[in-house]
Amino acid sequence: MALDFSALDTFEERHIGPSAEDISTMLNQLGMSSMDDFINNVIPATIRSDRNLQVCEPAAENELILKLKKCMAGNQRMRSFIGMGYTDTLTPSVILRNILENPGWYTQYTPYQAEISQGRLEALINFQTVITELTGLPIANASLLDEPTAAAEAMVMFWYAKRKPQGGAFFVSDRCHPQTIDVLSTRAEPLGIKLIIGDWAQFSFTPDVFGAVLQYPDTDGAVHNYQTFCEKAHANGSAIAVAADILSLTVLTPPGKFGADAVVGSSQRFGVPLGFGGPHAAFLSTTEAYKRLIPGRIIGESLDAQGNRALRMALQTREQHIRRDRATSNICTAQVLLAIMAAMYAVYHGPKGLKKIAERTHNLTKTLAAGIKKAGHTIVHSDFFDTIRVSGAPTDALQQKALQQSINLRYFENGDIGITLDEATTQTELQTLLDIFGTSADHNAEALAADLQDGYHGAMQRTDTFMQQHVFHAYHSETKMLRYIRSLEEKDLSLNMSMIPLGSCTMKLNATTEMLALSWPEVNRIHPFAPAGQANGYKALFADLEQWLAEITGLSAVSLQPNAGAQGEYAGLLVIRAYQKSRGENNRTVCLIPSSAHGTNPASAVMAGMKVVIVKCDENGNIDQADLQQKAETHKDTLAALMITYPSTHGVFERGVKDMCAIIHENGGQVYMDGANLNAQVGLCYPGEFGVDVCHLNLHKTFAIPHGGGGPGMGPIAAAKHLAPFLPGHSVVDIGHSNGISAVSAAPWGSASILTISWAFIAMLGNEGLTASTKAAILNANYMAHRLKAHYPILYTGSGGFCAHEFILDFRKFRLSCGIEVEDVAKRLMDYGFHAPTVSFPVAGTLMIEPTESESLDELDRFCDALISIKAEIDEIASGQADRKDNVLKNAPHTAASVTADAWDHPYSREQAAFPTAWTRIRKFWPSVARINNAHGDRNLVCTCPGTEAYED
Secondary structure: OOOOOOOOOOOHHHHOOOOHHHHHHHHHHOOOOOHHHHHHHHOOOOOOOOOOOOOOOOOOHHHHHHHHHHHHOOEOOOEEOOEOOEOOOOOOHHHHHHHHOOHHHHOOOOOOOHHHEHHHHHHHHHHHHHHHHHHOOOEEOOOEOOHHHHHHHHHHHHHHHOOOOOOOEEEEEOOOOHHHHHHHHHHHHHHOOEEEEEOHHHOOOOOOEEEEEEEEOOOOOEOOOOHHHHHHHHHOOOEEEEEEOOOHHHOEOOHHHOOOOEEEEEOOOOOOOOHHHOOOOEEEEEOHHHOOOOOOOEEEEEEEOOOOEEEEEEOOOOHHHHHHHHOOOOOOOOOHHHHHHHHHHHHHHHHHHHHHHHHHHHHHHHHHHHHHHHOOOEEOOOOEOOEEEEEOOOHHHHHHHHHHOOEEOEEOOOOOEEEEOOOOOOHHHHHHHHHHOOOOHHHOHHHHHHOOOOOOOOOOEOOOOOOOOHHHHOOOOHHHHHHHHHHHHOOEOOOOOOOOOEOOOOOOOOOHHHHHHHHOHHHHOOOOOOOHHHEHHHHHHHHHHHHHHHHHHOOOEEEOOOOOHHHHHHHHHHHHHHHHHHOOOOOOOEEEEEOOOOOHHHHHHHHOOOEEEEEOEOOOOOEOHHHHHHHHHHOOOOEEEEEEEOOOOOOOOOOOHHHHHHHHHHOOOEEEEEHHHHHHOOOOOOHHHHOOOEEEOOOOOOOOOOOOOOOOOOOOEEEOOOOHHHOOOOOOOOOOOOOOOOOOOOOOOOOHHHHHHHHHHHHHHHHHHHHHHHHHHHHHHHHHHHHHOOOOOEOOOOOOOOOOOOEEEEOHHHHHHHOOOHHHHHHHHHHOOOOOOEEOOOOOOEEEEOOOOOOOHHHHHHHHHHHHHHHHHHHHHHHOOOOOOOOOOOOOOOOHHHHOOOOOOOOOOHHHHHOOOHHHHHOOOOOOOOOEOHHHHHHOOOOOOOOHHHHOO
């Protein structure tokens, strides 16, 4: 008998929760003889592919680490002083280890269940407070995707506020970063907004100009006083957005003080690594006038049922979901984890520390400027913060000298050179830069600095105080910071506590091995605009990932640029639009969307310049094929696309999907597939084979990038061969796609650093592991549905009574029978130690459950037992055994403070409230606040953290 030398750290058995014995047990419960028999009963034969997945053979975990190390060693560790909105930073180790590398923070879900999200909500309100304090405007959101898309959101916010249904003009300073101009151009064109790009100092407003955007400091470092420009804009009825550098605002006059109506930017330099472009949290602050239009999420203060301060998402939190095709933005995910890191960086350093970092950076920069001037070169702008533009220098020779010293600078088309210094710049690096520019030994860094005044003393010097709130003065030692981070973590329920079975969200295991590369310097300290030859490691990883994702979808080409799922939707529709325009079919503007679609679908379609026409769903939740046929034929001459989700948003493999794609193609349109539910398809069926032309893939769902409390996400798009030439390009870096649409994200490959996670996920599972994962996800969902169907109605199933990888439980009858709402069940699940499934989507009054493949049989049973126990509690209310108003569901969740209080006047016991099952006695998660009053928070909007006076007692 041959000896077995196979690796012991194979990933498939560690990732997939159910063991072989568990799988056999579940199949027996479902009356199935084998996994193949089961899958063939679930997936329609018309789309079930007979070809095996061909991505790669699996790598064991230890092998994967070595393989990825070797790959990323292809990146050259150069020191980049390129700037353009990206600078190196020093991530405090206490934040790196305890947030970025901590599953207690990175496996959280979007805080829709606020009672068990108080930790990250506090961190995010800290972020908002930092932004409002530094920008001088009263309201900020809890982060956006990147600076250019934030600028585009500000533009559209102004546009909607002026109620311009089509057209209007928007001025863009030509001193904005080029990638910002690129993304603004992409966003403006489908909406009919005319961009005027030019010199802000020479621009004259006309009545059709509804707004403008300026850069502060501008892209080549100059600090300008824009107050007169803002006054002229306001006299014209126009609004001003300022794209600002966040660190500079500690020493420069806040834009809110000189007339800005909105301020946007990136918080990357607050401790978030470069990561070859992301992910980084952008910000947008604005005036009270725009508080109902500001895109993204705002964290606000409210009260809980016991009158205590509690935090929640406020106002337009799910605006794109509710308003759909009338939404002003398609933003769904944000960059929460990175916003939390930036906020913690601000908490740790405090206002004095931040200002000290800014002044040191400026001191280094003006020392460099003085030396370069003494070397005989010209500094173009005399008022600057951290960036100088040098003219009159021999560019080619200096570039060669810089490369010899492993240094990247910015090179302008006219021969000028840009240099941006940062927090990480050392005195040795400063001297090296002086040497490169030929500064004499007599004028070394120390001698130059001796003649200069400390700090910034330009025309826009900041004179007011900022960040005086208690939180920014309380945690400056590592001990205190560590305990503060831990105290917030304990208020949040994450995957390291229990399953988070959210339908449509795919909260699967984010394996530790997949996450390791994020902390490697060869991954996270690479500038996105570094010369292409310095990023060969990334180039190889991108090539693998593009090839693998193309194979998985059955399509021809992939763009990794969209840095969120909704961005992928938007990009995919723009690609369809560009293709049709290239054929002279400019009239194709109608987008058919099923009534069950997620709200980002119609919002994205409107952003892409399309008119939304809704297609009905039948009583079984499937797309009404007759209605689709009728509407496709009615709009035959103007049909652009159909947007579908597959399996459907209702968790069903619709048998007619191939025919529906054919109907669209016969009527001249293209088929776009929302990839939210791809986790039920990988290795079993291929969208390209059943007629999809383009789809986005949620890497933060199917391919294991953690949700991070609401972001980061990644939404690459895969396209058929005829659409491939139109995939997004980029104005700064040549990434191919010569006929492509302009950029949809700031960086050429979006949030590049987190692509290492999905690469590792695919590489460790390989062909068979990926397919087995899909099968296990479908089996887990059907097993749970089977256990629960005797207690709750299952709303939709496919033929044969099976669901896909998720299913919907219907709670609507309990409202009539005993006054119990689905929200009551969601809150009661917290007492059992669980995060609720997706509430009231896609159907109001329901829970949509998705267990994923990474949950074991005992965890599936534990969750089912919790819901079955809750059903018994509902039955007690319906029968009159429990009070209709004062019961364990209506009062849920129960905090430790409430069940240990001296007074207890409820008709049920403290034990029933807090310890409804045996496992809650062994390991109890306590919500830190009772049920939150949502309406109070919206009526009394408070979206910054309290000042010092709140702590005086």
